[in-house]
Amino acid sequence: MFLSLAAFVGECLELFINVVLARELGDEAFGMYMAILPTMLFVVVLANMELPVSISKLIAEQEPNYHWSVLIHALKLATVCAATVMLLAVWILPMLPVFDDYHTGIQWLMILLVPVISFSAVVKGYLIGAQKTGMIAIANVLKRTCQLLGLLFVFSFFSWESDTAIFMALLALKLSELLVLTYLVTVFIINMRRIKKAKSSTMPWAEARKKLLAVSVPTTGLRVFHSATFAIKPFLITWALGNAGMIESIALVEYGKLAGIAFTIGFFPAFIAHALLIVLIPIVADSYEKKDFRTLHHYLKLSILVTIVYGAPVILAFYAFSDTITNLFFEESTASAYLTILVPYFLFHYFAIPLQAYLIGIGLVRDAFIHSLYSTIISFILMLYLGSLPSLQMDGIILGMNMGAVLLTLMHYVTICEKLGLNVMLGRKNGALPS
Structure with missing residues (x-):
């Protein structure tokens, strides 16, 4: 706390x-x-x-x-x-x-x-x-x-x-x-x-x-991949928007509003998710080393519950008051529309962060990397295709990002449940032992 x-x-x-x-x-x-x-x-x-x-x-x-x-x-x-x-x-x-x-x-x-x-x-x-x-x-x-x-x-x-x-x-x-x-x-x-x-x-x-x-190399590989895709993203987005007929200087301005305003607002509540990540890694590592699966199940349920408790009202506020919030930066900014469409992207990222802590703690960094690879490839393909459509432009970019966030979170969740012998409702599988 x-x-x-x-x-x-x-x-x-x-x-x-x-x-x-x-x-x-x-x-x-x-x-x-x-x-x-x-x-x-x-x-x-x-x-x-x-x-x-x-x-x-x-x-x-x-x-x-x-x-x-x-x-x-x-x-x-x-x-x-x-x-x-x-x-x-x-x-x-x-x-x-x-x-x-x-x-x-x-x-x-x-x-x-x-x-x-x-x-x-x-x-x-x-x-x-x-x-x-x-x-x-x-x-x-x-x-x-x-x-x-x-x-x-x-x-x-x-x-x-x-x-x-x-x-x-x-x-x-x-x-x-x-x-x-x-x-x-x-x-x-x-x-x-x-x-x-x-x-x-x-x-x-x-x-x-x-x-x-053993932990630093694969985890750094995961972070390098995330950072590399983050560094590529502005150029990919401006290129896709250029294909849709948008002037490069305007595309750069729109990306600035997306990354500097919508992302700043949307990731603002993620401080709770990052606090969970910092606390969970040593707890999960210690519990998994001792094979204390009762503690692992308890903290998994607790972290998901905490995410729901703060994530749901926050997302509703973004959806209902996007204009008021984004006007802190620029008057009548298109970032308000971006914030509204990005609601699934932010919500699923709130869940993905503590789930990633679980993957690191139980030694599944390789799985976390593979999940990120698959979700990013699919997201980038959708961003390029949908963002290049003149009828969608930046909306298409955001739809592709939403799909990537949903896919990443679901893969993290299913993998953890399988490793800990849980079903998707977080109940113990009948006769199943943790792997």
Whole structure:
């Protein structure tokens, strides 16, 4: 509940951040900002290496006397990952044509962001695994607060050209991450001193590396796939809309409203889903390690119930008050229509996030990746076909996205039920044993 409350504050701040960006950058620059953001997130995913997931899972499974050894090995792995990703970024980013229309400093922002993300991931992984999520919650609120204050300062006292304004907006994001790292490192040092003083046992480097990579590699593959498709999506959408007869500049503006407004509003309530994900991974991993299927069944039912309780009224509010909500960003914006049609997309994503935590916790990351692959392929095919129809355009794009979200959630759900010996109504199958 505390994590959800802090996440709610963070999401409120994120909403204000996007309101400021939408109003200060203008339609076209805001669309450019939203188009380059997936590329930055892709670099972040590579730097992160999903270490928070793998470290939290390993910490939850190990006795406290092994925590110090796990942390030392995790820091070594994070250093290797950061150095590798930075070298790749220095080599590849200058060759990407996507940066041609942007400020040259944006590439260096992405490169310098890598070590910040890598070492923050280690701290977050330990805190999640040790169930000290309150500090994670504080870090998330601190990040959003600093980013919002930075944007207000930049745009209140200075006037920039569009490319420089986008650079300054991304710089505010980078500086907020740096401040969060400073806070997390301080917390980390305090906890590491306490752990080091206690009696500790050593886990061999080969064993720790194997266990960390066994989760990090497939989970990173899943996140890389998501980030890559997210980075491709703006270009796919503008291409499909171009086939439908829409001018490229207008298509970019419409994508900015879709991603920057409709998505921001629709994913706002997902802070509860992400809080569930953070809490569920160590619980599910520990329970599955002990073969405690009663606990696994209980938390699966509870997470679905919580999602229904908050998801249903939220979706009804989006449907009934879309105009009022989207007018926070732009007056008479087409984003209100997008928000209404995206209702299934958001609702099924609220369910998919805690279900993905279950798949990770019980060691089915490969299944999660396959589900994402199938649902994304089908979604992209529908987006290209329906979005290219002059009669549908952006509505066709959204219909394709809806289908992908529904398919992904259903595949996650059926796989978990099969693994835990449950039927689709979450009752035990007659005579069935969990696999």
